[in-house]
Amino acid sequence: MRAAIIHAPGDIRVEDRPEPQPIHPTDAVVRVSASCVCGSDLWPYRGVRPVDEPRPIGHEFVGRVTAVGDDVREVAVGDFVIAPWKNSCGACTNCRNGVLVACEHAAGWGWSDEHGHPVDGGQGEAVRVPNADGTLVSVPRFSGEGGESGVREPDEATLKSLLALSDVMGTGHHAAVCAGVGPGKSVVVVGDGAVGLSAVLAAKRLGAERIVAMSRHEDRAALAREFGATDVVPERGADGAARVRELLDGRLADCVLECVGTKESMEQALRSTRPGGALGFVGVPAGGAEIPAGVLFAKNITVSGGAASTRLYIPELLEDVLAGTIDPGRVFDTVLPLEETAEAYRAMDERRSIKVMLLP
Amino acid sequence: MRAAIIHAPGDIRVEDRPEPQPIHPTDAVVRVSASCVCGSDLWPYRGVRPVDEPRPIGHEFVGRVTAVGDDVREVAVGDFVIAPWKNSCGACTNCRNGVLVACEHAAGWGWSDEHGHPVDGGQGEAVRVPNADGTLVSVPRFSGEGGESGVREPDEATLKSLLALSDVMGTGHHAAVCAGVGPGKSVVVVGDGAVGLSAVLAAKRLGAERIVAMSRHEDRAALAREFGATDVVPERGADGAARVRELLDGRLADCVLECVGTKESMEQALRSTRPGGALGFVGVPAGGAEIPAGVLFAKNITVSGGAASTRLYIPELLEDVLAGTIDPGRVFDTVLPLEETAEAYRAMDERRSIKVMLLP
CATH class of the missing domain: 3.40.50.720 (NAD(P)-binding Rossmann-like Domain)
Structure with missing residues (x-):
């Protein structure tokens, strides 16, 4: 699969990466329908935060579940899901206190999970999602098995608004x-x-x-x-x-x-x-x-x-997105193919774009 | 009347001062039953805050109303009252928002009122209280006219707890x-x-x-x-x-x-x-x-x-003090006559005392 890698400040490349597979029984794999660039991605891009070695980048994405580990209960293959910017188990004390951003078992998109296994970034074609049950939120309207035929896909405006719920x-x-x-x-x-x-x-x-x-x-x-x-x-x-x-x-x-x-x-x-x-x-x-x-x-x-536990807010905001009463996706004023991720960073860095959606 | 004056860091003297009288129709005069020294009084005492010229000091007191201006409605002569550490009108937007400490018409104990007239400090025998209705809280159990005979006075333990409600x-x-x-x-x-x-x-x-x-x-x-x-x-x-x-x-x-x-x-x-x-x-x-x-x-x-609008809390806390379910006055581990105010400051400065009550 293809995914964006940050090599150094100012140096974003889309490269071939291994196709992700579930490693732990609580993992899922998501085929990305859309991802995007965050203002905080510009920190390593601008050198405000160091880039010690090349790593996958991006933490906002939506897509379809293509595989789940044996212990995954809340999402299934075929589900269209929103991945919040922060991974969380949903079960530790901090998660139960509603502070999912302080999850004791969180994995970092583009970094690693608590077992030390690398985790894909969101700006790519697919992502292994640790803590799938505690992290992903399914969107029933666009979920279903059996390939793309027979399953409703969100149109671009809806896709943008669903993606905006990630972060x-x-x-x-x-x-x-x-x-x-x-x-x-x-x-x-x-x-x-x-x-x-x-x-x-x-x-x-x-x-x-x-x-x-x-x-x-x-x-x-x-x-x-x-x-x-x-x-x-x-x-x-x-x-x-x-x-x-x-x-x-x-x-x-x-x-x-x-x-x-x-x-x-x-x-x-x-x-x-x-x-x-x-x-x-x-x-x-x-x-x-x-x-x-x-x-x-x-x-x-x-x-x-502070850092928002957006996972908690997705259900209520999703309801309004699907009802058409809010359209948060309008913040995406630019859409680019994943292969042009470097240009997406430039457009945001130079403030030519408010926010760029990337389509694999 | 006698009152404590801070002349310079480390220099507190009890001196003769003019007997206060109402100046504005919203003023009351309170004969002080007890006052005390606050940790923040130690700031000018220690020179952490400058003392530009001698001024009355102290902002916590309880006592009996001896005079009221024509527009005072909520307190009457003879009322035993608690004066919160911060004076407030009770009617401006900030007061109505519950942030009495940001009152737009506040007078400062030991400083002056909004018209520029000097205001007595709490560490003295009597205090002119601007904004009497918005500031003072009466304690019906100990209120009444006709001199001290026939009016119940709080015992020392109760006096301490009532005084603790000031701040x-x-x-x-x-x-x-x-x-x-x-x-x-x-x-x-x-x-x-x-x-x-x-x-x-x-x-x-x-x-x-x-x-x-x-x-x-x-x-x-x-x-x-x-x-x-x-x-x-x-x-x-x-x-x-x-x-x-x-x-x-x-x-x-x-x-x-x-x-x-x-x-x-x-x-x-x-x-x-x-x-x-x-x-x-x-x-x-x-x-x-x-x-x-x-x-x-x-x-x-x-x-x-932040700074506490203690005036707001007095009614509910007073109820518990009078019911005997809380005894906040126990923080007063020393009682001194007003004439020994300088020693009260020394005792608190040297941490020999948690808090000193002063009796005129």
Whole structure:
């Protein structure tokens, strides 16, 4: 099979790899229908994180199960499945506490499982999935055995939205849930990448009354408005917070969703939160970002969030995707064949694309 | 009247001051029955915060109302009242949002009101109370007109517990509420000062199953146990967290209450919190304490708390004090006359006393 390998910063190649097979009885193998590039994939690509040796890459994919180990119960051959960005067993204490991202038996896509066996990356034609029962979510509408005839395949728009549930939509939703977004709430979203845009959609879905998207890019601001943003603020820093206050009738926001991960974006988020408000943060902290305790103390701001256990959110979000009430797949503004994965990275690195879907 | 004045670090004097009178129609005057010294009073005393000019000091007191302005409705002359550590109007947006500590019209005890008129400190014989209706809480059992005859006065133990509701007990309770303490929860309390001990009592009152007090002082550990701590851990750092994990059957705590405010105590708190757990923090952040976003992100820890709007908690806690089910006043291990306020500061500065009550 073909799969993307990162050899060094800036060096992504699609190469031949062994066809994956189940190794453990809890494994499944998924034939990938679509995968994509994440903002966090750009870290090794940009050299922000070291690339010690060539390894498979990618952690978001959907596809069809082609093989299962003897102990797999929840998914079957023929199932169309969504693989969350994080593998999890579903049974350890952290999983039972709802913090699947801290699973004690997790395997890492593109890295290895707890037994030391290598695990495929998502950007490829097929993936061995450890902890299949705890990780994969089947989509009955598109599941079935007997080859492709007789089984309904998702159209491209649906495929995009299903793929978005692997990570970005669930991550944006996590920010909104952690910040307590709900009916009547005023919300500020810091970050207009795929996660920030998803957070806008999540806030709208949860009934927020006002949603202020902080964006300086016309195309992203336009999608934010389509996703439910009532206002767009291009200003940053104190000016940005002043504009938020002005828009919200002299008050700062009840809920702020931080979807970037830099010191500046966290400061922007804190500046935009009202006393007693909540900050849901899902931006992967870059460069040792710290939160000033004094600001939290004085304003009684609650900070919640972190890496999203998107597996938990897939069932409810999937229902809305299939009902057509949300279309998170619209964050994919580019579609490329898997063979052009290197170009997908370039397009995202150069900000020519919000998010690229890869089709094997 | 007599009142404590801080002249410079280490220099507290009890001096004659003008007898306070209502200035604004929303003012009351309270004759102080008891006041006390707060850990945060030690900041200017130790020179951690500058003392630019002599000023009254102290922000925790209980006493009897001797005069009210024309617009005061909720308290009357003769009422025995608890004054929370923070003055608040009760009517602005932040107050209505439950964040009284961010009141837009607050006066500062020992500083001034929003009109620029000086406000007495709590460590004195009498205090002018701006925003009387939004600030003071009456205790009907000890209220009444007609001088001291015919009015029941609280005994010393009760007086201590009522005084504890001004700040430390409500602050410990805030930490517990913010961390979601409840039945079945495991709790770690970092800090064994008056607030930490109050947090233990609050956690017990809220039904926590396990309460681990981190303390190295035998007398404080003993009081922590009496307040409901099931375990005491003297170790710090990684050893302390390992001990917590060992005590809690291999798991870190659901809820951690940070009651110190230093970088070390915050680290200890984060180390002690399980993935997906909650950290309630009420330690006043000292020296630019920062919370590492990466740790919150990886462990999905929620951080909540800050300065406690103790005014909100007084009614429910008062009920338990009067019913005799909690005795937060036990944190006062020393009682001194107001004239010996300087010695009270020394005793707390030198850690000879957990907390000192001052009687005018």
